[in-house]
Amino acid sequence: MENRWVNTTLGGIALGSDGAVDGPFGSNLPASAYTESGYPIIRGSNLSIGLDDFKDHEFVYVPENVFQRLSRSECIAGDIIFTKKGTLGQTGLLCTHHRFDRYLLSSNQMRLRVDTSKALPEYVYYWVSSQSAINKLIKDSECTGVPKINLAYLKSFPISLPNLDAQKKIVNVLGGLNKKITLNRQINQTLEQMAQTLFKSWFVDFDPVIDNALDAGFFEQDLAFPDELLRRAEARRTVREHCDFKPLPDATRQLFPAAFEECAEPSFGLGGWVPQGWAVKCVSEAITINPKVNLAKNKVAKFVDMKALPTQGYSIEDVIEKPFTGGMKFQSDDVLLARITPCLQNGKTGIVDFLSENESGFGSTEFIILRGNENIHHTYIACLARYENFRQHVMQSMVGSSGRQRVQNGCFDDYQIAIPSIEIMSKFASLVLPSFKKFRQNTNESIALANLRDTLLPKLISGELLLEGMDADLAQEGAA
Incomplete structure (x- = not known):
């Protein structure tokens, strides 16, 4: 050869x-x-x-x-x-x-x-x-x-x-592995879009509440409903009349209220109205921003830099270990959000799904750490962090010189969210958690495939490794 x-x-x-x-x-x-x-x-x-x-x-x-x-x-x-x-x-x-x-x-x-x-x-x-x-x-x-x-x-x-035939065999092997890596990323993007769609439907548009309110005749009452709420109800009525409409299962719908009520913050919700019984809080009150985490100086721990934070999907691929000398500290299920230009605009967001319970890690000083609690699940926070309206609000708070602008933590004090019951939050988490776990599985598989690809690459293009009899098997493995 x-x-x-x-x-x-x-x-x-x-x-x-x-x-x-x-x-x-x-x-x-x-x-x-x-x-x-x-x-x-x-x-x-x-x-x-x-x-x-x-x-x-x-x-x-x-x-x-x-x-x-x-x-x-x-x-x-x-x-x-x-x-x-x-x-x-x-x-x-x-x-x-x-x-x-x-x-x-x-x-x-x-x-x-x-x-x-x-x-x-x-x-x-x-x-x-x-x-x-x-x-x-x-x-x-x-x-x-x-x-x-x-x-x-x-x-x-x-x-x-090498000759064109040998080039083709090498391309088939490395290309097969690359295609599987790309497919995993595409699957993760689709799963993220599905989770994001459910988040918006339940917690921004309040679709299940509007459905229940329409069925209960809530909008037929002689109340001064805001125009925005009435327009949303009419739009939802049109969606429900479509032949492809699929209502939520009864057990899920029953978790949601069948009425809206005015909230203290008139700029929030649908014309200042929110689902009955839901609490309205600013983000900084509802979740923990940059929580305190114990991590001793020079202790070897998992580290994530800004480059490793994904712009699509939530799983972080490039996690290394090194002694802690400074940076933002985090624990399992925390959400990492870039605070600096242009990383925030590019969508850099990730979930800490690579630490064991009570294990601490650290990362770039340009991360904002968002942590949930018993009332707000980390999957909700992850979807909120990628919700365009929220991101625009956060970006509007950025200050600094051109190209080095940073988010101000005060922006979380004036962005309100409506917090549902624990039962609704738990139901949401149960529906999207399989997708989030699949993110990690696909990412781990892609890391293994990339390692195999990068190991084979120099051996194949140098002629050190011959492909006689093995190219079809490897290509098939990559396409599987």
Whole structure:
């Protein structure tokens, strides 16, 4: 097999003269050039160190005329993207399943379009994402000031290629593992959306209460109902008349009241009305913000940094152990919320589901720790932390210089929530807890698959490990 390997460069496998190009944008591009929709611009935030799916979100856009003027830096499926300044080693592979057909590069990125008669884009992506390739790139970079490389260096970067058949086998194995990791993340996103939908229905829109109130004739009383509540009741009546409407089981519906009442906070609820018997409290009274946790100095404990906090799903993948020297402390079932720009805006939120009972861990000083109690389950808090209205309220409290703004804890004093009975809270937890446990199972499986993938990667692309007879089994394992 060694005789079939060819040593070449990335420039040697680029497709034509425009196979490897720089991003076009300079610092003189005015903010007015960006639009809310159009052609997305690939930036460093869309790339990753190592093998990770291209982050197909958080874009700025340019209109058609700008895209046409800069179309030499267009990116399409099969293109490999590199960072040339800043966090070197970041890469991304555009695939057909991504949201857009065409992208543009930012000024800090480069693009390689591979001649598929010489190499498979997926194989090249695996090669340049390997730790040995990243180490070489960082070692060779210009380190005066911000680390950087240039297009000439990218074209000269060495790569060893087996024949296309061998490349395909390697791609099948590593791609199978990657697909399963991606599938686990997609499942977690779906489960999160389901939990979030139930949270909003029960605790924001109060759908079960409106259902019971409609059945009980509550809205037929001669009371001065607020317009907002009446509009919501009418909208719910329309939903209930639809042929696909599925009411809650009777045992669950009976947990909810059949009436609303005015609350002391007129800006809360539906026109200042909330489910009868529910308490209205500000978040800082209802739950504990940054609870006290005992953790001795220099004690080895589990640690989470900001980078490890997920933007989707709740399970935290990259947990390490190190001596405690400072940071925000937490315990099992606490919810971690980023307090700093842009991490909060990106949705960084996680549940501490990796500690045993009474075990303490710690993390970034830029975390806010949210803890429940006997009245409010941690799954409720997790959903609240991802609820858009709550997040917008928290973000409005941020102060500080541009790019380093932080949430002020006082924002939790003036955001009200309606607290249901313990029976309703327990029912909600029982319905969503299986999803939260599945988050952790999927995350643990993805960690194991990623470890296997990262172990195989250098052995496969160096020719140290031959795939004769084992590629189908491994690919099948990844797809299972």
